[in-house]
Amino acid sequence: MSDILNDALLHTTARSHVEMTHHVLPEFANSLGNVFGGQIMAWIDVCAAVAAQRHCRSVVVTASIDAVQFLLPIKLGHIVILRGQVNATFKTSMECGVSIWSEHPLTGEVRKAMKAYATFVALDDYGRPRPVPPLVLVSDEDRRRSTAAHARRAARLAAAGKEAR
Numbered sequence: 540m541s542d543i544l545n546d547a548l549l550h551t552t553a554r555s556h557v558e559m560t561h562h563v564l565p566e567f568a569n570s571l572g573n574v575f576g577g578q579i580m581a582w583i584d585v586c587a588a589v590a591a592q593r594h595c596r597s598v599v600v601t602a603s604i605d606a607v608q609f610l611l612p613i614k615l616g617h618i619v620i621l622r623g624q625v626n627a628t629f630k631t632s633m634e635c636g637v638s639i640w641s642e643h644p645l646t647g648e649v650r651k652a653m654k655a656y657a658t659f660v661a662l663d664d665y666g667r668p669r670p671v672p673p674l675v676l677v678s679d680e681d682r683r684r685s686t687a688a689h690a691r692r693a694a695r696l697a698a699a700g701k702e703a704r
């Protein structure tokens with residue numbers, strides 16, 4: 540196996556996988572006893588940023604967070620699990636997908652509570668966008684996620700009044 544192939548294999552989706560776990564303490568809850576939405580957004584941003592940085596090993600900034608869906612409330616005392624990964628790379632940007640799960644601390648039941656997509660841009664030492672390594676797609680699931688991410692990118696750039704390059 541050549542060095543080039545070895546290097547390319549380092550940029551699989553597995554390289555960017557992130558899992559974060561939080562216990563929902565009172566400081567994270569609103570008056571309804573659910574996790575405050577803004578708190579979850581902050582966790583999503585961190586989870587996706589770590590995935591993006593694991594992929595490109597550069598400074599990254601959040602360009603957008605979209606398609607946020609609150610599917611279920613997450614209760615005080617429950618355990619929140621965030622799973623993130625890079626879904627697709629473009630030129631200087633990457634789409635990261637984050638799924639958020641609520642685990643009942645006593646029964647162990649785990650239910651999907653949220654999902655979101657965040658786009659990060661890699662920056663060079665001068666704060667300018669810099670190219671990211673292409674994502675190596677290994678599995679059918681990788682290819683499905685990448686295809687869906689490309690479709691979402693076209694829609695989000697159109698909504699932002701920007702052209703895909």
Ligand SMILES: CC(C)(COP(=O)(O)OP(=O)(O)OC[C@H]1O[C@@H](n2cnc3c(N)ncnc32)[C@H](O)[C@@H]1OP(=O)(O)O)[C@@H](O)C(=O)NCCC(=O)NCCS
Nearest residue numbers: 599600601602603629630631632658660668695699701704
């Ligand atoms: C994100 C940012 C770097 C883009 O800068 P820009 O001058 O628009 O740069 P470009 O037009 O060259 O675009 C760079 C990349 O950003 C992508 N991009 C720009 N706006 C975007 C948006 N709203 N959603 C998704 N991607 C976006 C472009 O598609 C391009 O990606 P590509 O190279 O893979 O095709 C700039 O807008 C910025 O610094 N924003 C503030 C970031 C920030 O403070 N985030 C919060 C804290 S981290």
